[in-house]
Amino acid sequence: MAVAVRRPQRADARRNFEALLAAAREAFAENGTEASLEDVARRAGVGIGTLYRNFPTRQDLFEAVYVEEIDQLSQVAAAVADRPPWEALTTWLEQFVSYAKTKRAVIEALNRESEMFRSCRATMYEAGEPLFQRAQAAGEVRADASFDDLLRLVSGLTSGTYVDEEQRDRVLGFALSGLKA
Amino acid sequence: MAVAVRRPQRADARRNFEALLAAAREAFAENGTEASLEDVARRAGVGIGTLYRNFPTRQDLFEAVYVEEIDQLSQVAAAVADRPPWEALTTWLEQFVSYAKTKRAVIEALNRESEMFRSCRATMYEAGEPLFQRAQAAGEVRADASFDDLLRLVSGLTSGTYVDEEQRDRVLGFALSGLKA
DNA sequence: TGCGAACCGGAGGCACCCCTCCACTAATGT
DNA sequence: ACATTAGTGGAGGGGTGCCTCCGGTTCGCA
Incomplete structure (x- = not known):
């Protein structure tokens, strides 16, 4: 970055x-x-x-704030690399979610067009995609899904509101189970 | 209403x-x-x-615009009542989604607090919940999911952005399949 | 201690939005 | 045809936000 x-x-x-x-x-x-x-x-x-x-510019400020936080996602990805494929992926996603709860922008970054958003997105992908591919190669994730699908699924679900944390996790769980092979 | x-x-x-x-x-x-x-x-x-x-007030305008559209969801619900449970439910959801694409507010209504939003929400629930319960009773939908879970899932996924329509539908499909029993 | 460069912060111009108020306009019924 | 009165629309006062500019302040080196 x-x-x-x-x-x-x-x-x-x-x-x-x-x-x-x-x-x-x-x-x-x-x-x-x-x-x-x-x-x-x-x-x-x-x-x-x-x-x-x-x-x-607004971008400059934004960048200064978030770049570091996005980088942390990479670190988590590295930290879970030695767990079993599916577990590694979901652990990373958990981080992603707990992140997104407070750092909305991480999610906005998925959708907006701009140089810096592109760069943040790239970093996120570099961090998470290998985990995804590993889980897919291990036959744990449907072959017809892409990492991009997964991120959009998770970020969509995360940006919504829920009655409580429990419901959020339940709904996320349902959706993720639909992604298993 | x-x-x-x-x-x-x-x-x-x-x-x-x-x-x-x-x-x-x-x-x-x-x-x-x-x-x-x-x-x-x-x-x-x-x-x-x-x-x-x-x-x-803003509410008054809002109400005038959306009440009628929400009512249409009820009509669709009635129209699909004689189809098989799961099919009826997903058909209704399709309507909901194609609706939500243009009528963002339908989704905002799920989350905001206010007299009129409550009322819109109630109408939506009256329309869709029976379909959901029927599918659940028929053993097609996991017993541990609620209609509220489903709506939030769908509305969360719908409010996000996607590369194209195809991806949206694919992701929605994944998530919904996670709700099947 | 003193001085110049680095740094501060808010006033000010512009744009947008909210909502109220009321002098004016024109649809209607007779 | 025309009076009556429902209906019009935009000016105006109050907010908030964006961004620029520059007179005044303060740091830190000599």
Whole structure:
């Protein structure tokens, strides 16, 4: 990914930079990609001008916040690589889901068109697709399904609302069982 | 439901009323519940004042537009009542899905809290739940699933985006097959 | 300690949206 | 034909958000 967001040099600037990042994380989690930038600045206790200096475009801010989180998905993928195929896949998906609960943007990334979303998506695919293919090769997943199908299935189900966590998991379970060979 | 939106009396007024309804249908389909009312008025070629006179609140407009469409779901439910259980259920769901594609609000209704959404939801349930129970009684649907689970599953999957129609249907198919007994 | 470069932050211009209010217009019934 | 009155539509006040610009502040090196 190697997204070079230029970190500022001076101590006060660096403080503001971090504050903005934290505020943006919060705001994006609450309101999705559309969160108001003025609100982000407000949360960070910083002028709107400062926000724009550090992150000239909404994308830049977005990138700075999410790239790191997407990278974590790769790490989980590596960590489960030695489990049995189906288990590895579902464990990774669990991470994906628990992620998506707070980080809506991870899901929005699946759908939107833009350079950075494409790049996030690519990273996700690199992380999860091998797990999927392994499970498929082991005959545990229907041959006529693709990893893209799976991600869209999971992200669709995750972005909806449910009576409680239990229902979400139950519904996800039903859907996943439809994917077994 | 019996939602009495007071239809105006004078000919010109009635014309405007219909134009607003049509415009709202369009706007809501494109932008969901949040569509701008000024945009609706613009599409209808009518002053914003006229919109507000006919539909004092956003809810009123919304109601006028969707109640009728939700009612159609009931009709479809009645129409498929004599087919085999599973087929009846999936046929109804197909309607639901093709509906939800253009009428996003039908889906938003599942999630939002408000008097009218509750009422829309109730109508949907009255229409579909018997079909579901019949399929369940016939042993075609897992006993541990509820109609609510099913609707949320379908609406979640439907609200996502897909590469093409084909993928949507494929994914929906996978998920539904996970619901079979 | 002092000074220049780096950095700050919010005012301001623009755009959109919400909703109210009321001077005007034209459909209707007689 | 014309008075009556239902109906019109948009200006206007209040919000929020986007982004730019620049006078003022502060850091940190010498």
